[in-house]
Amino acid sequence: MADEQIKERRDSYHHGDLRGALIRATRQLIEEKGRDHFSVSDACRLAGVSTAAPYKHFKSKDELVTGAVVDAMQRHYEGLYEELSHYQKGTRDRIIAMGRNYVTFALSEPGMFQLRFQVFDLGTPSEIEDSGSNVYGLVQEEVRAALREPDINERVIERSYLLWCFVHGLSYLSMVPELADKAPSGSMDDLLGTVADRVLAA
Amino acid sequence: MADEQIKERRDSYHHGDLRGALIRATRQLIEEKGRDHFSVSDACRLAGVSTAAPYKHFKSKDELVTGAVVDAMQRHYEGLYEELSHYQKGTRDRIIAMGRNYVTFALSEPGMFQLRFQVFDLGTPSEIEDSGSNVYGLVQEEVRAALREPDINERVIERSYLLWCFVHGLSYLSMVPELADKAPSGSMDDLLGTVADRVLAA
DNA sequence: TTACATATGTAAGGGTCTCTCACTTTGACA
DNA sequence: TGTCAAAGTGAGAGACCCTTACATATGTAA
Numbered sequence: 001m002a003d004e005q006i007k008e009r010r011d012s013y014h015h016g017d018l019r020g021a022l023i024r025a026t027r028q029l030i031e032e033k034g035r036d037h038f039s040v041s042d043a044c045r046l047a048g049v050s051t052a053a054p055y056k057h058f059k060s061k062d063e064l065v066t067g068a069v070v071d072a073m074q075r076h077y078e079g080l081y082e083e084l085s086h087y088q089k090g091t092r093d094r095i096i097a098m099g100r101n102y103v104t105f106a107l108s109e110p111g112m113f114q115l116r117f118q119v120f121d122l123g124t125p126s127e128i129e130d131s132g133s134n135v136y137g138l139v140q141e142e143v144r145a146a147l148r149e150p151d152i153n154e155r156v157i158e159r160s161y162l163l164w165c166f167v168h169g170l171s172y173l174s175m176v177p178e179l180a181d182k183a184p185s186g187s188m189d190d191l192l193g194t195v196a197d198r199v200l201a202a
Numbered sequence: 203m204a205d206e207q208i209k210e211r212r213d214s215y216h217h218g219d220l221r222g223a224l225i226r227a228t229r230q231l232i233e234e235k236g237r238d239h240f241s242v243s244d245a246c247r248l249a250g251v252s253t254a255a256p257y258k259h260f261k262s263k264d265e266l267v268t269g270a271v272v273d274a275m276q277r278h279y280e281g282l283y284e285e286l287s288h289y290q291k292g293t294r295d296r297i298i299a300m301g302r303n304y305v306t307f308a309l310s311e312p313g314m315f316q317l318r319f320q321v322f323d324l325g326t327p328s329e330i331e332d333s334g335s336n337v338y339g340l341v342q343e344e345v346r347a348a349l350r351e352p353d354i355n356e357r358v359i360e361r362s363y364l365l366w367c368f369v370h371g372l373s374y375l376s377m378v379p380e381l382a383d384k385a386p387s388g389s390m391d392d393l394l395g396t397v398a399d400r401v402l403a404a
Numbered sequence: 405t406t407a408c409a410t411a412t413g414t415a416a417g418g419g420t421c422t423c424t425c426a427c428t429t430t431g432a433c434a
Numbered sequence: 435t436g437t438c439a440a441a442g443t444g445a446g447a448g449a450c451c452c453t454t455a456c457a458t459a460t461g462t463a464a
Contacts, residue, residue: 014430014441034323036238039421048442055423057441121236122381129380136384158386162368162397166386169371178322178331182338195364198400220411240449252413257453259411 006063019057019067026068030111040064058061070127072112076105077131084138088092089146098139099167099192106171113171139163146200147179147191221259221269223249232313242266244376272329274314278307279333286340292347294398300341300372301369301394308373315373341365348402364401369394 020120025046030038040061044051057062080101087094106113112135117129140152140160149156170191184191217289227248242263253256260266289296308315321330337353342354342362361379372393375381386393 012430018441036240038238040423041421051422052424052444053442061422103204110322117374117381120378154386158388158393158396161384161386162400163391164384165371165375166364166368167371168374169367169369172319172370173367174376176319176322179319182359182363182366184356184363186360190365191360194360198364200404201400201403242453243451252454254454255412256416263452 015047015049015053016052018047018049021049022054022057022064023071025069025110026064027072027109030065030068030115031109035065035115036110038065066119069112069115073116073128073131074108076109077135079105080135090142092146092193095142095163095196095200096189096192097144097171098142099101099163099195100188101187103165103171103174106175110175114174136160136164143200159199164194166195166199208366218248218326220251220255223251224256224259224266225270225273228266229274229311229314232270232317233311237267237313237317240267267317268321271314271317274311275330275333277320278311279337281307282337292344294348294395296367297344297348297398297402298391298394300344301365301392301397304369305373305376305390308377312377316375338366345402357387361401365397368397368401 022043025043026038029042029046040054041051043064044053047053054064058067080098083097083101084094087097118129140156143163144152144158146158147156147159173183214235224245227245228240231244231248243253245266246255249255256266260269282300285299285303286296318330341387342358345362345365346354346358349358349361375385
């Protein structure tokens with residue numbers, strides 16, 4: 001996100017990492033102008049290559065967009081794993097950190113975040129389904145520990161889902177600036193803590 | 203939603219309600235193919251008029267889409283008001299009904315539901331901001347009554363927002379069929395009831 | 405009946421896009 | 435060094451699209 005990518009320049013005929021450059025350009029353009037209004041041609045202009053070039057790396061426009069989304073998810077999940085390493089397993093702070101991480105990503109890459117739940121329409125890349133399930137498994141495991149349950153039973157499943165619903169909804173609402181006045185005045189961590197306590201209460 | 207609209211036929215030169223017909227066509231096409239992939243031309247074909255006709259009723263494509271969204275919101279809110287009349291104010295059932303109504307609308311018109319929070323990008327039609335705030339005011343009033351607070355204070359604001367976040371997130375997650383296996387096994391009313399209890403608890 | 409306002413149609417300008425084909429450049433490796 | 439596959443290029447076919455200008459049909463009111 002930090003890398004405001006300007007039109008790319010190149011001295012050699014070969015790009016070196018055109019695939020990556022196209023994915024970055026796609027992300028930037030979708031964030032700026034929305035999934036509708038995104039065109040492969042624009043991405044080419046931004047990456048500084050001809051409009052035929054992408055088709056050596058992606059079969060179609062849809063596949064390019066999907067590639068950008070998969071890339072975003074991978075970065076998101078790597079960041080999450082890194083952040084979780086700072087918290088001890090089974091703590092309240094760790095659950096709050098997971099929620100904060102989720103919302104933070106949504107706010108920093110709203111376009112990718114939303115597309116992540118729509119790429120299913122284009123035929124789900126297995127990377128998405130798999131890594132998504134893995135991460136949600138972490139949440140369930142954390143909830144299990146907090147509830148002192150021996151395994152992932154129905155109780156754990158319900159509470160985990162409640163947490164997810166809440167954090168997911170908070171992310172979407174936070175992405176709409178016009179709704180900011182509806183939110184309570186405290187910090188986001190306060191809000192996440194309140195939720196964790198209420199959802200995990202006996 | 204119920205009205206699977208087929209290509210419209212007309213015997214008279216004048217349509218009678220072309221504006222309404224275009225809005226219905228727009229909704230149907232966006233639900234079927236997504237906001238991207240929606241074109242004014244398609245809407246014209248579906249409504250059975252020339253491609254120039256819409257511009258007597260809407261200034262631009264964006265305005266047509268916005269019109270469809272505003273229409274959807276109005277129908278949604280009318281349905282909500284009607285349904286609420288069956289429940290007594292200040293009851294748990296009434297809060298559950300509000301949540302169920304929200305999710306049900308999202309599931310029946312996912313395209314409109316999502317666009318409702320994105321039309322802000324096109325310059326917010328005041329109809330949207332106003333009626334949205336009015337409806338959310340209902341929620342806050344209901345929460346105030348449940349908490350036995352004398353007015354809409356910070357406590358009420360926080361709890362209302364928690365409810366909204368949850369129901370909003372539940373709506374989005376429910377719209378993705380691939381995530382169905384993550385949900386708990388009970389009914390939606392059970393889930394909504396659990397949330398209401400936990401959020402409104404002392 | 406006539407005149408006029410309103411609603412729709414026809415045609416087209418001007419633009420953009422996705423994707424393919426045939427060709428060129430380049431780097432790597434036998 | 436010579437050969438080949440990979441990665442780019444340029445041009446363009448073929449579609450659509452959004453929007454406008456101007457013509458035409460229709461209902462209404464004098």
